[in-house]
Amino acid sequence: EAGVAQSPRYKIIEKRQSVAFWCNPISGHATLYWYQQILGQGPKLLIQFQNNGVVDDSQLPKDRFSAERLKGVDSTLKIQPAKLEDSAVYLCASSLVGHSGDDEQFFGPGTRLTVL
Amino acid sequence: AQKVTQAQTEISVVEKEDVTLDCVYETRDTTYYLFWYKQPPSGELVFLIRRNSFDEQNEISGRYSWNFQKSTSSFNFTITASQVVDSAVYFCALMNTGGFKTIFGAGTRLFVKA
Numbered sequence A: 001e002a003g004v005a006q007s008p009r010y011k012i013i014e015k016r017q018s019v020a021f022w023c024n025p026i027s028g029h030a031t032l033y034w035y036q037q038i039l040g041q042g043p044k045l046l047i048q049f050q051n052n053g054v055v056d057d058s059q060l061p062k063d064r065f066s067a068e069r070l071k072g073v074d075s076t077l078k079i080q081p082a083k084l085e086d087s088a089v090y091l092c093a094s095s096l097v098g099h100s101g102d103d104e105q106f107f108g109p110g111t112r113l114t115v116l
Numbered sequence B: 001a002q003k004v005t006q007a008q009t010e011i012s013v014v015e016k017e018d019v020t021l022d023c024v025y026e027t028r029d030t031t032y033y034l035f036w037y038k039q040p041p042s043g044e045l046v047f048l049i050r051r052n053s054f055d056e057q058n059e060i061s062g063r064y065s066w067n068f069q070k071s072t073s074s075f076n077f078t079i080t081a082s083q084v085v086d087s088a089v090y091f092c093a094l095m096n097t098g099g100f101k102t103i104f105g106a107g108t109r110l111f112v113k114a
Helices: none
Strands: A005-007 A010-013 A020-025 A031-037 A042-051 A053-056 A065-068 A077-078 A088-095 A111-115 B003-005 B010-014 B019-021 B024-026 B033-038 B047-052 B059-061 B065-069 B074-079 B088-098 B102-104 B108-113
Touching: A005 A088, A010 A020, A010 A031, A031 A077, A042 A077, A042 B047, A042 B102, A077 A088, B003 B088, B003 B102, B010 B019, B019 B108, B024 B088, B033 B059, B033 B074, B047 B059, B047 B065, B047 B074, B074 B088
Parallel strands: A010 A111, B010 B108
Antiparallel strands: A005 A020, A020 A077, A031 A042, A031 A088, A042 A053, A065 A077, A088 A111, B003 B024, B019 B074, B033 B047, B033 B088, B059 B065, B065 B074, B088 B102, B088 B108
16 A cells, blocks of 8 residues: 655755645545644644545644645645745645544655755 | 643663653543654654553553553653664654644654664
């Protein structure tokens, strides 16, 4: 079974530029998560989708970050414009159901973003 | 408020030593889940264990064991006879059953030297 795929793996941009990340979850998984992991910290949930609807985006900086999950499968996370403090690893995860503690989250390899 | 504290930032041990990673959590919920994840240098988080708040039984899986104590709000993780391959960052996490949102601790970086 293929895991969670993310691209690109690395991205370097200048501040005020735009960037987009892509995630392909495990086939059949209804729930998709985007996390931001700043160096030396644990992952922080940015947004959670259930199929193509948003369940939680309370920690998403909506003035610059946006995310979509069209057709309830792939997802893109965009930052526009980027700031220095957005430098982090962006992790995508998926789970079969989502609204259960017995449901395991599977993580992708992440995209490491550096903003100069 | 919900919070996960991993007070140990880095731990360094010599191979074959036992090591315990501490995790203390805060929550007002009576029903919740606790997790441990491993993040090797490759970056992907790997699920290790899940515990719900009603199950205080300790668990052993090979060289890994977990001690869950509700009285002290702790969920500690012990690696017995550590190996170099255990070198990674380990995260403790808490999930509430309201929105099923997972909160991670800051992680403990474990170095196992040969």
